Amino acid sequence: KNIKIIEVKSEIGAGTRGASLGVEAIKIAALDFMSNFFVHFPTEAIETENKLLFEPIESPYAKRIKGTLTLYERISKSICETVKTNWFPVVLSGDHSTAGATIAGLKMARPKAKLGAIWIDAHADLHTPYTTPSGNMHGMPVAISIAEDNLECKVHDVDANTIKTWDALKNLGGIAPKILPEDIVFISLRDYEKEEEHLIKSYGMKVISTNEVRRKGPEQVARSVFRYLSDCEYIYVSFDVDSLDSSISKGTGTPVTNGLREREVEDLISKFMQHRKVCCFEITEVNPTLDKENLMAEIAFNILQRSVNVLLLN
Ligand code: ARG
Ligand code: MN
Ligand code: MN
Ligand code: MN
Secondary structure, eight states, X not given: OXXXXXXXXXXXXXXXXXXXXXXXXXXXXXXXXXXXXXXXXOEEEOOOOGGXXXXXXXXXXXXXXXXXXXXXXXHHHHHHHHHHTTOEXXXXXXXXXXXXXHHHHHHHHSTTSOEEEEEESSSOOOOOTTTOSSOXXXXXXXXXXXTOOOGGGXXXXXXXXXXXXXXXXXXXXXXXXXXXXXXXXXXXXXXXXXXXXXXXXXXXXXXXXHHHHHHHHHHHHHHHHHHHTTTOSEEEEEEEGGGBOTTTOOSSSSOOSSOBOHHHHHHHHHHHHTSTTEEEEEEEOOOGGGOSTTHHHHHHHHHHHHXXXXXXXX
């Protein structure tokens, strides 16, 4: 495969500052390991909207949502072009909010094909402006991708401008939903609110726990994931580093206990990367300002390097 790296140094969707430095931290990790990994691949950097961090917040239940829409337009266009010109996008992003734009771009490149997603994350990212406990957009990309409002669980009254922008996010590229709830697999999900749980239960969404990964091992888990997604024609893999256990994921904004070990994630993602249907890989939420000795970025780099090595062999 021809790998192209897409950098999205954005953090406007997170509640804690610093994730926009994650991409550079991963490059520093490469240098500290004396690896010339980044020399080998063309890189495209998406222009960010991080200047909004210095401005007052307009939408408390969807913070900086206008900037998020601007990013979605840029990122989806770039991903769509990348895929159409036969490159495999490896996306390095700051916060996870922009993963919905990655998904949008993949769908826009092949609107008729059925897209699946493997969401490796402590969180479901299934909130909407109507249900969010934080107003942070990085809790919403899965809801955006399945075009969900979750009005059944509504807790906030949302202003008309925010709703307009939210609807534009869901409908980006004139396709909604981008992906069906049944075509998403959550891995190591363990921290979610009742509004998200309602969606997971009512759609019967597939969840594979940390324990199941541990018990079955990477090979069997990968096999069951691809069997479950067998009617999808291509598959996106999103790796939020907070899927790793909080003992090793201090360098991320929302660490959670009972997560995966480094080796478990690395082996599992390598298995995923062997599959011909996998069309894009994203690593997100590395925040070096919260870390010691750049550990999170070093782990992310190791996983990146091994994943890309597998992709290059396939
Ligand atoms: N569910 C929480 C929220 O909406 C946490 C989301 C964390 N998401 C992430 N991509 N780290 O605020
Ligand atoms: Mn996430
Ligand atoms: Mn997360
Ligand atoms: Mn299906």
